Amino acid sequence: MVKPIVVVGASVGGSTAANTLTQAGLPVILLERDLSWVKPCGGALPPVAFEEFDIPESLIARKVHKATIHSPSERVAEIDVAGKKRRSNDYVAMTCREQLDPYLRSRAVANGAELIEGKLTGLSVEADGVKVTYAPKNSRASRVIDAEVVIGADGAYSTTAKLLNLPRLPQCVAIQERIVLPPDKMARWEDTASLYLGEDISPDLYAWVFPKADHVAIGCGAGPGKTKAMRQLLANLKARLGDQIAGGKTIMEEAHALPIHPRKHMAFDRVMLIGDAAGLVAGTSGEGIYWAMKSGHNAAKTLAEVLPQTSAAALRQYERRWWKEYGTMYRFLRWLQRWGYGSRRQMEVFTDMCRNRDVQQLTFESYMHKRMTTVPWAAQMRMTGDIIAAQVRHYLPVRAAS
Numbered sequence: 490m491v492k493p494i495v496v497v498g499a500s501v502g503g504s505t506a507a508n509t510l511t512q513a514g515l516p517v518i519l520l521e522r523d524l525s526w527v528k529p530c531g532g533a534l535p536p537v538a539f540e541e542f543d544i545p546e547s548l549i550a551r552k553v554h555k556a557t558i559h560s561p562s563e564r565v566a567e568i569d570v571a572g573k574k575r576r577s578n579d580y581v582a583m584t585c586r587e588q589l590d591p592y593l594r595s596r597a598v599a600n601g602a603e604l605i606e607g608k609l610t611g612l613s614v615e616a617d618g619v620k621v622t623y624a625p626k627n628s629r630a631s632r633v634i635d636a637e638v639v640i641g642a643d644g645a646y647s648t649t650a651k652l653l654n655l656p657r658l659p660q661c662v663a664i665q666e667r668i669v670l671p672p673d674k675m676a677r678w679e680d681t682a683s684l685y686l687g688e689d690i691s692p693d694l695y696a697w698v699f700p701k702a703d704h705v706a707i708g709c710g711a712g713p714g715k716t717k718a719m720r721q722l723l724a725n726l727k728a729r730l731g732d733q734i735a736g737g738k739t740i741m742e743e744a745h746a747l748p749i750h751p752r753k754h755m756a757f758d759r760v761m762l763i764g765d766a767a768g769l770v771a772g773t774s775g776e777g778i779y780w781a782m783k784s785g786h787n788a789a790k791t792l793a794e795v796l797p798q799t800s801a802a803a804l805r806q807y808e809r810r811w812w813k814e815y816g817t818m819y820r821f822l823r824w825l826q827r828w829g830y831g832s833r834r835q836m837e838v839f840t841d842m843c844r845n846r847d848v849q850q851l852t853f854e855s856y857m858h859k860r861m862t863t864v865p866w867a868a869q870m871r872m873t874g875d876i877i878a879a880q881v882r883h884y885l886p887v888r889a890a891s
């Protein structure tokens with residue numbers, strides 16, 4: 490009989506992996522260091538996640554149908570959340586992680602996964618299995634599980650990756666406040682996800698206001714080396730929002746790292762990495778929930794296919810398929826992040842680009858439904874023309890002046 494698969498981290502990625510493994514009839518142990526922890530997160534999810542992972546819509550705090558992008562000089566791109574073809578499920582889902590994570594975790598447990606609250610502290614990969622050492626919560630005595638394979642779903646600071654001696658990934662930091670607004674102020678945000686650009690609020694990423702059922706989540710991200718500046722960046726964002734959030738009461742403050750570069754390898758002898766532990770956050774959008782769930786599902790599916798083989802060569806089938814399907818998207822979004830958020834002027838150009846209707850529809854088509862569509866020749870020409878015009882508009886006066 491096969492030994493249990495240990496999934497480290499019972500958040501969105503780990504719980505999805507565990508669920509897929511139980512459905513394949515494999516024994517699973519979900520190891521989570523702290524079941525009461527709420528992952529700091531904006532909670533924005535595409536509708537496809539609810540269909541693909543069979544998540545009830547009751548977990549959606551709000552469906553938003555509009556997006557705005559605000560340039561550093563407060564020029565605004567107003568966007569309808571819709572793809573090339575309008576569908577009834579065109580929206581961005583706003584969720585709260587204190588509801589989403591426990592749901593996914595409980596489902597995996599209901600389907601047969603064993604949940605242990607304890608922290609991974611050691612891994613020893615051997616010829617016939619992996620010895621997984623953990624410290625149960627509120628106990629000093631370590632325990633050991635004899636596992637077949639380990640799936641590391643333990644986030645940006647992955648202990649699994651550390652124990653494999655893998656290098657630390659470059660990381661962004663994101664900070665967020667959850668604020669309950671007076672009803673008259675809340676109305677402005679109810680159906681809109683707003684993104685803000687500016688070096689004083691997010692030097693190389695973006696800031697956001699996401700509406701939830703009874704509050705807004707206001708946050709900003711910044712690249713490596715900016716951790717100490719985060720509180721000031723958030724204060725600047727709140728000052729910029731000014732009267733629009735006046736009278737609000739902060740109910741939660743949260744911050745966490747998120748990786749900005751995928752790992753070179755996500756599978757090793759008897760160990761696989763998924764989600765943030767594998768660095769699978771998409772550039773430009775910072776979207777990581779869907780990709781954690783998708784990679785968890787895919788890793789589990791590949792494992793179920795290749796068992797009893799557990800070598801790196803066999804498990805790397807998971808990463809080969811991943812990069813074949815999504816490699817171009819990750820590369821493009823990383824490039825777009827550097828191009829669009831690289832300087833104040835580029836942020837203005839980026840906002841102008843987002844005013845183009847073809848860009849809006851293609852962006853939301855691929856975000857909401859995770860479908861790459863071919864871009865008609867005429868649309869390509871319109872987009873290229875608008876981007877060149879924006880580039881000229883924002884650079885020409887400076888060149889002329891110098």
Ligand SMILES: Cc1cc2nc3c(=O)[nH]c(=O)nc-3n(C[C@H](O)[C@H](O)[C@H](O)COP(=O)(O)OP(=O)(O)OC[C@H]3O[C@@H](n4cnc5c(N)ncnc54)[C@H](O)[C@@H]3O)c2cc1C
Nearest residue numbers: 498500502522530531532533609643644663764765777778
């Ligand atoms: C402020 C902020 C806002 C964000 N907003 C969005 C958004 O709006 N939309 C979006 O798609 N993405 C967003 N992200 C990214 C998203 O939160 C992550 O990509 C996603 O949570 C990754 O899921 P995961 O399952 O890989 O890891 P995580 O959600 O980080 O979970 C890791 C789990 O592992 C556990 N763990 C860690 N170490 C151990 C150990 N040693 N032993 C046992 N358990 C351990 C942790 O307790 C945790 O439960 C945001 C991130 C931040 C920081």
